[in-house]
Amino acid sequence: MPAVAGAERLLGEVEEAEAALREAAERALDGEASFDAVIAADQKIEPRDAMPDAYRAGLIRQIAQHAHSEIIGMQPEGNWISRAPSLRRKAILLAKVQDEAGHGLYLYAAAETLGVSRAELDTALLTGKQKYSSIFNYPTLSWADMGAIGWLVDGAAIVNQVPLCRCSYGPYARAMIRVCKEESFHQRQGYQSLYVLAQGTPEQRAMAQDAVDRWWYPSLAMFGPPDADSTHSAQSMAWKVKRFSNDELRQRFVDMCVPQAEILGVTLPDPNLTWNELRGHYDYTSPDFDELMRVVKGDGPCSRQRLAHRNRAHEDGAWVREAAAAYAAKKNRKVMA
Amino acid sequence: MTSDVPLWEVFVRPRRGLAHTHAGSLHAPDADMALRHARDLYTRRQEGVSIWVVPAAEITASSPDEKDSFFDPAADKIYRHPTFYELPEGVAHL
Numbered sequence: 306m307p308a309v310a311g312a313e314r315l316l317g318e319v320e321e322a323e324a325a326l327r328e329a330a331e332r333a334l335d336g337e338a339s340f341d342a343v344i345a346a347d348q349k350i351e352p353r354d355a356m357p358d359a360y361r362a363g364l365i366r367q368i369a370q371h372a373h374s375e376i377i378g379m380q381p382e383g384n385w386i387s388r389a390p391s392l393r394r395k396a397i398l399l400a401k402v403q404d405e406a407g408h409g410l411y412l413y414a415a416a417e418t419l420g421v422s423r424a425e426l427d428t429a430l431l432t433g434k435q436k437y438s439s440i441f442n443y444p445t446l447s448w449a450d451m452g453a454i455g456w457l458v459d460g461a462a463i464v465n466q467v468p469l470c471r472c473s474y475g476p477y478a479r480a481m482i483r484v485c486k487e488e489s490f491h492q493r494q495g496y497q498s499l500y501v502l503a504q505g506t507p508e509q510r511a512m513a514q515d516a517v518d519r520w521w522y523p524s525l526a527m528f529g530p531p532d533a534d535s536t537h538s539a540q541s542m543a544w545k546v547k548r549f550s551n552d553e554l555r556q557r558f559v560d561m562c563v564p565q566a567e568i569l570g571v572t573l574p575d576p577n578l579t580w581n582e583l584r585g586h587y588d589y590t591s592p593d594f595d596e597l598m599r600v601v602k603g604d605g606p607c608s609r610q611r612l613a614h615r616n617r618a619h620e621d622g623a624w625v626r627e628a629a630a631a632y633a634a635k636k637n638r639k640v641m642a
Numbered sequence: 643m644t645s646d647v648p649l650w651e652v653f654v655r656p657r658r659g660l661a662h663t664h665a666g667s668l669h670a671p672d673a674d675m676a677l678r679h680a681r682d683l684y685t686r687r688q689e690g691v692s693i694w695v696v697p698a699a700e701i702t703a704s705s706p707d708e709k710d711s712f713f714d715p716a717a718d719k720i721y722r723h724p725t726f727y728e729l730p731e732g733v734a735h736l
Contacts, residue, residue: 353706400686407683414667423647423669480666487687626671630646633672 315467319485322470326478344545349475352418360544361419363537364474366435367546368416373430373437375409377611381445382454390448394498398451401491408484415476431616439597440527442605449502449509449516455495456569457517457524457562463488464558465528468548477546496565503570510570517566518574526592528555534594559589649698650676652683654690662694670695 329348340356343349350356379402386402389395413426429435440458445451466488469481502513529535529551541547549557559578566573581588600608647669653662665684670676676695684690704712720726729736 351706353703355706403682403686407686410668410683411666417649417667626647629671629675633675636672 315463316486316489318467319470319482319489322467322478323482325471326482344473347473347545349478350473351475359540360546363541363544364477364546365416365419365421367537367541368412368419368477369421369426369429369435370437372409372412372416372426373435374441375405375412376430377437377441377615379405380611380614381441381443381607382451384445385448385451388448389451394451397494401455401494404487404491408487411480411483412477415474415480418476427619431612431619433603433612436601438527439600439605440523442600442608442611443519443523444607446519447512447516449499449512450520452495452497452499452502452513453516453520455491455493456499456565457495457520458527459488459491459495460562461524461527461558463492464554464561468554469546471545471548473545496569499571500569513569514571517571521574522592525555525558525589526594526597528552528558530594530597531591556586559587563587647671650680650695651698651701652676652680653694653696654680654684655692656690658691662692665689667698673697 325347326349329346332346332348338348340350340354340360343354350360382398382402382405386395386398389398413423416426417423426435430437440461445454463485466481466485470478470485472478472481499513499516502509504510505513532538532550532552535551538547538550542550562573563578575590577588577590579588599605603609648671649667650670650673651667652665654665655662665680668676668679668683670679673695677693680693680695685693716722
């Protein structure tokens with residue numbers, strides 16, 4: 306398979322963020338380490354430090370939403386585990402879905418350091434009080450969707466997440482470094498899986514193209530509303546939680562995908578996609594933001610199904626939690642006796 | 643609900659010769675389950691050869707509010723560092 310442009314660079318940026326984190330920790334802060342001084346010095350805020358209420362609340366919202374997305378994100382792909390075309394693909398898909406569970410747990414743990422309990426977070430997801438990424442409310446109709454999700458959805462997620470490795474909140478930055486390193490396997494396996502289909506029979510090629518046609522615009526929408534309409538951005542940038550605007554990251558993603566699509570031999574479903582010499586970027590058609598808002602509000606093709614499935618899984622697992630708690634209590638009594 | 647499930651801190655020794663370092667935390671009803679969860683959560687890619695799990699409730703931590711008064715006594719004892727001592731020229735192996 307040809308080399309994937311961009312993947313090495315993104316992994317390199319994760320390594321750099323990790324090095325910057327270590328380097329910032331070595332730098333001594335002059336005088337009192339107030340919240341503003343720590344932010345200004347590009348150092349990390351840690352769990353028990355004083356911080357503005359809005360910083361804490363905003364981070365809880367963002368990290369929780371991110372964690373919920375990982376947990377719900379297991380469903381569209383879980384849909385194809387039992388129907389993977391080979392044992393090898395099945396093992397890869399299982400590992401990927403297991404990683405997503407892991408990413409959700411790293412992120413819940415990071416959110417909990419801000420003083421919210423796991424039970425509160427679980428309830429917020431199960432009741433729909435907190436949202437998850439709207440991308441997971443789209444159906445996975447064919448096997449090629451596994452490739453398209455890996456390439457486009459995980460690709461967009463990585464572009465979004467790499468700058469979060471430099472987030473000012475220590476536990477979130479550390480969790481993101483770990484997540485990004487693991488996520489790059491997700492993107493590559495997706496690209497490779499799609500590449501195999503794109504080199505296959507006419508039917509396989511058509512299946513790959515159909516998957517790309519359906520996932521392209523929802524992937525562009527993952528970067529959120531246009532900068533002008535983004536509600537949380539300015540403060541988030543000032544506090545160094547967010548490092549780039551939605552539109553900057555979206556552009557970066559488009560610029561990465563165009564050459565990757567050419568190598569794949571698929572067409573991105575945008576007749577206006579052209580290189581703009583003046584800007585040094587590709588011009589592209591924006592995703593339908595009205596559709597994004599509808600899906601965010603719970604009216605996506607699979608919104609009800611995803612949440613119902615999560616609730617059912619939680620209820621079906623109750624007996625396991627109860628049995629484990631009963632066993633732990635019994636062992637405790639033995640120790641006491 | 644998961645409110646009563648205790649929190650555990652996980653420490654992983656990456657390789658022989660290195661110390662256990664904090665990898666993260668997780669919820670588990672008892673130590674055995676915590677160890678198994680820690681393996682699945684923090685060593686899926688051979689990141690460790692040994693794991694410790696510690697009940698988070700058992701950790702006593704210094705308070706960030708008292709950071710200055712707590713650690714300051716060490717600040718004015720620069721004579722604890724070898725660089726404090728000027729040596730005559732020509733002295734080797736010291």
